Amino acid sequence: MDEQRQGVVPGGRDTSVGKGLSVLDALATSRVSLGVSEIAQRTGMAKSTIHRLLASMISHGYVAKAEDRYLLADRLFEVGNQVQVGEVEGLRESAAPYLAELFALTRQTVHLGVLSGSDVLYVDKVAGTNGPRMATRVGGRRPAYATGLGKALLAFASPPVVNRTLAGSFKRFTAYTVPDAQRMKQSLVRVRETGLATDYEESFLGVACLATPVWSADPTHAVAAISLSSSVSGRSPARYRAALNDIARQLSTALASGSRS
Numbered sequence: 001m002d003e004q005r006q007g008v009v010p011g012g013r014d015t016s017v018g019k020g021l022s023v024l025d026a027l028a029t030s031r032v033s034l035g036v037s038e039i040a041q042r043t044g045m046a047k048s049t050i051h052r053l054l055a056s057m058i059s060h061g062y063v064a065k066a067e068d069r070y071l072l073a074d075r076l077f078e079v080g081n082q083v084q085v086g087e088v089e090g091l092r093e094s095a096a097p098y099l100a101e102l103f104a105l106t107r108q109t110v111h112l113g114v115l116s117g118s119d120v121l122y123v124d125k126v127a128g129t130n131g132p133r134m135a136t137r138v139g140g141r142r143p144a145y146a147t148g149l150g151k152a153l154l155a156f157a158s159p160p161v162v163n164r165t166l167a168g169s170f171k172r173f174t175a176y177t178v179p180d181a182q183r184m185k186q187s188l189v190r191v192r193e194t195g196l197a198t199d200y201e202e203s204f205l206g207v208a209c210l211a212t213p214v215w216s217a218d219p220t221h222a223v224a225a226i227s228l229s230s231s232v233s234g235r236s237p238a239r240y241r242a243a244l245n246d247i248a249r250q251l252s253t254a255l256a257s258g259s260r261s
Contacts, residue, residue: 174205
């Protein structure tokens, strides 16, 4: 249920690299393998061009073929794991033990996210054993205004980033999604006052979320956020606010220490 991105690379669709990236993007935004006709429909390119690009990508290990369908291959997994996500080098590795500890304390689903444009990019996830199954994944994204993680990040983001988000559209994922910029501004004020962001069925029906920012060298600028998610019919994530705050504080201290070393 991640927001689908278009398979066309803006400004570069007419170059060989742009066309190749469009094919990769089409495969990346599909949860199932695709045939050439489906890739052509998603990218708007000729099937002959797609066949040629796929052959090259298969030879380099970026795409795999299963009968007459195509999917991303292991080489992209290797390359992707070399990418620095967010502003802090090694964020995922640094945060991993703290996320594990938070999960051990709560048994609820834990997410780590950063801002990517006006979206939340999920950097890591520990799926809870007591809560609902969530259609989120590492490497997936969701509009920041519709998530607890996003609100925690936007409340302590730079004004241009916040203004760009507020100027955008507010798609309704559920009847409870923040409907407009004015309501979003009010939400961000509350987050700045409390240090906690909430999401009650705003992104996924049946799911409640509590999130808090993570700092590094600058205690006024969030470099990431951590959230706890649970079923609205079960234990409210608010009961774990002390554990969430404590883990976020420990991770912030660790990141700040790393930035000074």
